[in-house]
Amino acid sequence: MRRRRAAIVGTGGIAGTHARALRAYADQVEIVAATDLDAGRLAAFTSQWEIPGRYPSLGDLLAAEQPDLVHLCTPPGAHAAAVPDARGVRRISAQAPRLARDVETEDVSFAHLTFANGAVASIVNSVLSPREESYLRFDFAGATLELSHLYGHRLDSWTYTPAPGFEQDAPPWPPSGEEVPSGHQAQFGELFASLRDGRRPAATGAGLRRTLESVTGIYASAFTGRRVTRDGLTADSPFYHRLNGSPASRARTVIRRRS
Numbered sequence: 473m474r475r476r477r478a479a480i481v482g483t484g485g486i487a488g489t490h491a492r493a494l495r496a497y498a499d500q501v502e503i504v505a506a507t508d509l510d511a512g513r514l515a516a517f518t519s520q521w522e523i524p525g526r527y528p529s530l531g532d533l534l535a536a537e538q539p540d541l542v543h544l545c546t547p548p549g550a551h552a553a554a555v556p557d558a559r560g561v562r563r564i565s566a567q568a569p570r571l572a573r574d575v576e577t578e579d580v581s582f583a584h585l586t587f588a589n590g591a592v593a594s595i596v597n598s599v600l601s602p603r604e605e606s607y608l609r610f611d612f613a614g615a616t617l618e619l620s621h622l623y624g625h626r627l628d629s630w631t632y633t634p635a636p637g638f639e640q641d642a643p644p645w646p647p648s649g650e651e652v653p654s655g656h657q658a659q660f661g662e663l664f665a666s667l668r669d670g671r672r673p674a675a676t677g678a679g680l681r682r683t684l685e686s687v688t689g690i691y692a693s694a695f696t697g698r699r700v701t702r703d704g705l706t707a708d709s710p711f712y713h714r715l716n717g718s719p720a721s722r723a724r725t726v727i728r729r730r731s
Contacts, residue, residue, distance in 0.1 A: 475500055475501055476540040476541055477538070478501050478541040478543060479507070479542050480506040480523075481542060481544050484508075484513070487517060488521075491523075500664050501541065505527060505537045505539065506525065506533075509528075514526055540667075580600065581597045581690075583595040583690045607619070614641065616632075616633045617630060617631070617633075617645065621654075625654050627647075687715070688715060692709070695716065695717050
């Protein structure tokens, strides 16, 4: 089987995480090149990971290497500018974007979401929590499924609690098959499987867009104090382009702390 050719754009801290995860699939993919505006950082990164190709720009890299996969490890604001250069590349993997720094959130925030099928969700975020853990809870008719973790989880991180009257049912948890801990390696494994099988990967642009729509809706509701629906987040909405709803030329807006 021909190994896929991968390239890494941006060689800061997260690029090492991508490189390490890719090396776990050395039989399926090879890292052929990297690019960064910082020549010294690029040289150090390519030497550390023994990457043969070293280029000053993404355009130069693509013209010379023609990779199958491009991993965007640049700051989020540079992702959009890189996509036109990467046209023709089979797959683009972008590091999850962080919130642009022209918006400051509350120390504690809460959002209530209602889905089209009637399901509801509550999202609580706090920068003040000493425990700094992520906690997920899913309540179903027959059971509650909970996850508490810090920067990664395994099957034993989950708790399954059957509802009264469902104790005797065969639990659907844990799932069968080989355990794959959360992280980039698990995500890339699914990506390579989709390429091998000739199908669309589980995480696509359409799916990621739904996530960004949820985040955008939360910020739009926080700024306007109104209920926001998905069909209101169209291109003519100021929040469609910037999370604080302001044009790029306007001075930055801050959600100030309530006294």
